[in-house]
Every structure is written in C-alpha cells, then in structure tokens.
Amino acid sequence: xxxxxxxxxxxxxxxxxxxxxxxxxxxxxxxxxxxxxxxxxxxxxxxxxxxxxxxxxxxxxxxxxxxxxxxxxxxxxxxxxxxxxxxxxxxxxxxxxxxxxxxxxxxxxxxxxxxxxxxxxxxxxxxxxxxxxxxxxxxxxxxxxxxxxxxxxxxxxxxxxxxxxxxxxxxxxxxxxxxxxxxxxxxxxxxxxxxxxxxxxxxxxxxx
Amino acid sequence: xxxxxxxxxxxxxxxxxxxxxxxxxxxxxxxxxxxxxxxxxxxxxxxxxxxxxxxxxxxxxxxxxxxxxxxxxxxxxxxxxxxxxxxxxxxxxxxxxxxxxxxxxxxxxxxxxxxxxxxxxxxxxxxxxxxxxxxxxxxxxxxxxxxxxxxxxxxxxxxxxxxxxxxxxxxxxxxxxxxxxxxxxxxxxxxxxxxxxxxxxxxxxxxx
DNA sequence: GGACCCTGACTGAACGACCAGTCAACTCTC
DNA sequence: GAGAGTTGACTGGTCGTTCAGTCAGGGTCC
Numbered sequence: 001x002x003x004x005x006x007x008x009x010x011x012x013x014x015x016x017x018x019x020x021x022x023x024x025x026x027x028x029x030x031x032x033x034x035x036x037x038x039x040x041x042x043x044x045x046x047x048x049x050x051x052x053x054x055x056x057x058x059x060x061x062x063x064x065x066x067x068x069x070x071x072x073x074x075x076x077x078x079x080x081x082x083x084x085x086x087x088x089x090x091x092x093x094x095x096x097x098x099x100x101x102x103x104x105x106x107x108x109x110x111x112x113x114x115x116x117x118x119x120x121x122x123x124x125x126x127x128x129x130x131x132x133x134x135x136x137x138x139x140x141x142x143x144x145x146x147x148x149x150x151x152x153x154x155x156x157x158x159x160x161x162x163x164x165x166x167x168x169x170x171x172x173x174x175x176x177x178x179x180x181x182x183x184x185x186x187x188x189x190x191x192x193x194x195x196x197x198x199x200x201x202x203x204x205x206x207x208x
Numbered sequence: 209x210x211x212x213x214x215x216x217x218x219x220x221x222x223x224x225x226x227x228x229x230x231x232x233x234x235x236x237x238x239x240x241x242x243x244x245x246x247x248x249x250x251x252x253x254x255x256x257x258x259x260x261x262x263x264x265x266x267x268x269x270x271x272x273x274x275x276x277x278x279x280x281x282x283x284x285x286x287x288x289x290x291x292x293x294x295x296x297x298x299x300x301x302x303x304x305x306x307x308x309x310x311x312x313x314x315x316x317x318x319x320x321x322x323x324x325x326x327x328x329x330x331x332x333x334x335x336x337x338x339x340x341x342x343x344x345x346x347x348x349x350x351x352x353x354x355x356x357x358x359x360x361x362x363x364x365x366x367x368x369x370x371x372x373x374x375x376x377x378x379x380x381x382x383x384x385x386x387x388x389x390x391x392x393x394x395x396x397x398x399x400x401x402x403x404x405x406x407x408x409x410x411x412x413x414x415x416x
Numbered sequence: 417g418g419a420c421c422c423t424g425a426c427t428g429a430a431c432g433a434c435c436a437g438t439c440a441a442c443t444c445t446c
Numbered sequence: 447g448a449g450a451g452t453t454g455a456c457t458g459g460t461c462g463t464t465c466a467g468t469c470a471g472g473g474t475c476c
Binding site: 221252253254255256259 | 451452453454
C-alpha cells in the first residue's frame, strides 16, 4: 500500500553476502576463503560477489567486523534489560567463554577475533576498527561494574572501574584463546569458574 | 681436526631457512609468505627450499614454533641465573610486553604467536604444539612464584601458584594483544605498569 | 492492453597473474 | 667420478577479476 522504498527489497544481498563471507571465514579461515565459496553459500555466481563489493579484500575486511558488530549490539541490548548487576556480570562472563553456550556461536565469534587481530597487524584501518570494537566491549564491562556499585551490589572501595574492566577483559581474552584452541586443561567450564572467582576477588561480586 | 659430523657444516641450511622463514612470516604474515621470499632472505634459489623441506606447509609449521622455542630457552636460562624472585618476576613481565625492550624482537615473537593461534584453530598438530609451548611458559611463571615463596619474598597465604600463574599469564596475553596492535591507550609502558601492579595485588610481590 | 525500451541484477566463460612444486643440468668437494 | 648441494626455467593448477551477454520487471507511449 504505502510507497515501497525500493521495488524488490525482499532480500538484502549486501548483508546476505557479508553473512555468507563471515560464515566461510569461520569455517575455512581467512586465508583459505575464496570468492567461489562465498558465492556457493549464497547460491549465486562468483561474478555477483564482485558486483556488490569492489574487491575480495574489501569484502573480507567488512565481513570480519560485521558478525562481531551484530553480536555486540545484541548483547548490549540484553544486558540493559537485566535489573541485577551480578546477573549482568555473570552473563558477560558466560558470553565470553567460547563454546560454553551452545545456542550462541561463540566459538565462531572468537575465531573471527583471531583473524581480525592477524589482519590488524598489517592493516591500520583494521587496527582502528579492532580498537573501537574492543573499547566498546570493555566499556560495557566497566558500566556493569559502575552499575553494581550504584545498586550497592559491589563494594566501592575497589580500584577504578575502567581499570578493573580492562584487566578483567584482558584476562578473559587470554583464557578464551586457550579454550578456543581446545586446550586440554582449560575447558569452557574451568574458564567460567576462574572468571567468576576472579570477579569475586577483583570486583567484589559475591556470587553467593 | 676432530671428525666433523658433516663435510661442510659451516652453515646449517636447515636452521638458516627456518630463521629466514620466521623472519618473512613476521614481516609479511603467514598467508602472504612465499617460498620465493624465504629464498631471497637466504640468498638462495627457490628450489633449494624444497630440497630441505618436503613442502611449504611443513616448513611454515616448523618455522612458527622455531623462534618461540629459541626465545623460551634463552629466557629460561637467563631467569635461572637471577637470585631474586622479584627480579625474576619483573623480568618475566618485561619480556612479555611487546615492544618494551628494543633490543629484543618481542613484537616479532608476539606476531608469531598470533599466527600460531590462527593455524592451531584448524591444525590439530599445531594446537598440540601451541599447548605445549604455552604450558611451558606458564609453568616457568609458576616456578618464579614458588621460588619467591621459598625465599620469603612473596607471601604464602595467596592462592595456588599454578592458578595464579595461569591467570596472570592469561591477562598478559590479553594485554599484549592490545599493545601489539598499536592500541592508542594501551602502550607498552602502561601494560608494564598494570602487570607490575596486578603482580603486587595477586602474587604479593612488593615492587618496593 | 500490447509493443517497446530501459534498467540493473545476475551469469559464467575467459583472462591473466601468481606461485608451489618439479626436474634436468651444473658445480663443487672429497 | 660420485654424490650432495644448488640452480632456475618450466609446468600445472588455482583463483581474483573482467566483461559480454541474458533475463525479468517495470515504465512509457500509442
């Protein structure tokens, strides 16, 4: 009835291709990702991929951050709805452990992070993007801490919330790498327990 | 005079090539490393590379861990000579911060770690190797802690040394990633200060 | 309403660059 | 002269990118 903005926007090819690309990257790795693979996942010819993206390289760069961006937005929205700071912190930890929650593709998210890091080593634009994504995530941990101090759930005599969030986030990165790489002693559950324990000691979140 | 094991072992081509390869990988990245590049660094023809290694893939796999292995051995030897546990711990931190000590190629070491991680995602053999290298390193942090408790430099009421070493190591990994990727706020010096501070709080190492 | 044209999404064959791996020949040393 | 070490031209395959062409839908004009 109302004027359609476009004549047939039934599917957003741009986004479809980005999703397919990040899928292929997680499956095969950035280096082994071919345009042909992405085209196949889309059920489309290779030519079309280059019709929507100026080059394979640009597409891959966008695809790398695309999934992480989606994940962050989804998570931030979810956290905001939880009334308890302890629950928020616990959820942050849960969502940081690769493979802990089967319903989320957390392993995939983390695999993409690894590829982002490697690319950021030599691509300044990707380095900027990575810093932004990382900062945003650490920021939301810090906000959980501040929120908990506000509600009285966390003690206020502990160090600066931003510093704590950064240290805590860094530790979770390091642990996540081990979990993701199938370390025999660092299982998802063990990482979760460690994070919960460190949260109690550093932030003062008593997980009763 | 004494019997030479080989007729002209003046140079160990095998090791020469490994060194050249890890050099090229740190410079160009694993994915962009070509046999030609490695040959050029060695001042040798491409054919020779394949004369010493059965395939490019095997060579790269060996090269990735080669440099890290050398680094570990050198460091372990150095630490053993230091009488003070505090000094040992401080040195461990120093050596974990990418780009802090210009005389060491610490940035290169870390860049190789990133590549190891990515490869370990899909190569079980590399995953095993990575776990071994990582375990060894964390183990030597734990030994420093235990040594400090023995000498009375560190308090003994703190948590288990192995657990501490693992948490501390994980945090350093996470921070090192940021430093390595040229984060604008996480500078080498800042990482060093943070690690020193956390060591004081977690391990009880008073850095007077 | 039907003939016509236009647009743009989409195809897939073809091109060309790149590169791992091969191999026949050459060299140097014992 | 035998054999290990070394060369570098060559091959075969892979893959990003290009491009000429197809096709479906919609708008326009009579």
